[in-house]
Amino acid sequence: MxxxxxxxxxxxxxxxxxxxxxxxxxxxxxxxxxxxxxxxxxxxxxxxxxxxxxxxxxxxxxxxxxxxxxxxxxxxFMPNGSLEKFIYKESNLLTTTPYLELEKLFQIAIGIARGLEYLHRGCNTRILHFDIKPHNILLDEDFCPKISDFGLSKLCTRKESIMSMLEARGTIGYIAPEVFSRNFGRVSAKSDVYSYGMMILEMVGGRKNIDARVSHTSEIYFPDWVYEHLEQGSNFGLLSAATEEEKELARKMILVGLWCIQTKPSDRPSMSKVIEMLEGSTEALQIPPKPVLSSPVRSPPESSTFSVVSVLD
CATH class of the missing domain: 3.30.200.20 (Phosphorylase Kinase; domain 1)
Structure with missing residues (x-):
């Protein structure tokens, strides 16, 4: 074969x-x-x-x-490979792979949201993915996004909304706080919402939220960087965000992403609400509170399962 x-x-x-x-x-x-x-x-x-x-x-x-x-x-087979090669400005692949237009990135973000909503609500058995990131989003010949890699996923019944887990799952930089420590809440579909939020912020910002090459100071913690640019009215370095319409799309993705990465799971929207926010008016979106977490511990960004015992305190 x-x-x-x-x-x-x-x-x-x-x-x-x-x-x-x-x-x-x-x-x-x-x-x-x-x-x-x-x-x-x-x-x-x-x-x-x-x-x-x-x-x-x-x-x-x-x-x-x-x-x-x-x-x-x-x-x-997905002819265009994974999303990651199209969004990171420092990727060597971008010397031969062009940036996607902001409108296309926006449509990809909506497609991923619809896929996640389906996993959370559309299946007879609810599926929590636990490893949503650009590497696991594949693009077909028309750049339609498809969620892949279910190796860390968990199944739960339709009536279940809270998961009981003994191990943290996912990729450093996209893992929700409650997956590390129950002090932040219970693990649920909202944990996927957090990962989705980090991912669409990366899509707009063109950089990874975890970069091992930079210092460990809180000033470079990705959401803080996003808030700083948001307050300045920046287009986040997106060369394609030239028109007012494109800037509005970027701002909408940023605001939705920031709502998705709220520290408490209860403060995050459901994926159904995320789709509603993306397809609605930017004026209706409020700027969410800044997440209270400081810069997370940095380690190689690889998918893994690992013990939570050492971080529960």
Whole structure:
């Protein structure tokens, strides 16, 4: 199927992705999971979660392979790859990959929101993703966004709104405070809302919210940087935000993002409300309070699960 893993598309914390082709000529993406991932919980999570989904903004699982310790997931092929290569100004990829127009970024943000709303409310079994970030948003030939990588996801019944978790899940920089410590609230769908908020702020700002190359002072904490530019009426360095309409779109994404990253889960909007805010008038959006958290501990931005015991105090 992959011609002996000839064409590598990318890699992540859970395995490498290769381009393949089915017998009928259909192009696919084959994710080969690493053998070192414990009892294969991530594999079971992904198959169990995504096999329950059917939405234009969620990537389609076409099948899987399971032979001894070898595990692979077969997805629809996304010609434009992941969102991350289109948004970070310091990415080497942007020397050959153009910035997306702000209108296109805005439509991508709405598409991701619709996909998350579906996972939270549209499925018979509610799915919490726990690893929403640009790397896990794939773009088809028309730049329609599709949420991918359900290795850290959790299933819960429709009536459940609160998750019981013994481990923190996700990628540093996108993990909601309550996932680290119950002192901030209970883990729920609002934890995905936080990750989504950080991601759309990155889309507007063109920079990662965690950058290991800069100092650890609170002045460079990403939301603080966003607030500073918001108060100054800045266009956040977006070269494409030239017209008043584009500046309004940028401001709307910023305001929605800041509401999504509120420290208390109860202060964050649902994904249904997020869509309403994005599709509504900018004038109706108030500037939210500044989150009370200081700069988080910085470490390599890789997806992982890790013990929460050391940070509960």
């Amino acid at each position: 992959t011609d002996s893993f000839k064409d590598k598309l990318g890699q992540g914390g859970y395995g490498d992705v290769y381009e393949g082709k089915l017998l009928n000529g259909c192009r696919v993406a084959v994710k080969v999971l690493k053998e070192s991932k414990g009892n294969g919980e991530d594999f079971v999570n992904e198959v169990a979660s995504i096999s329950r989904t059917s939405h234009v903004n969620v990537v389609t699982l076409l099948g899987y392979c399971f032979e001894g310790k070898k595990k692979a997931l077969i997805y629809e």
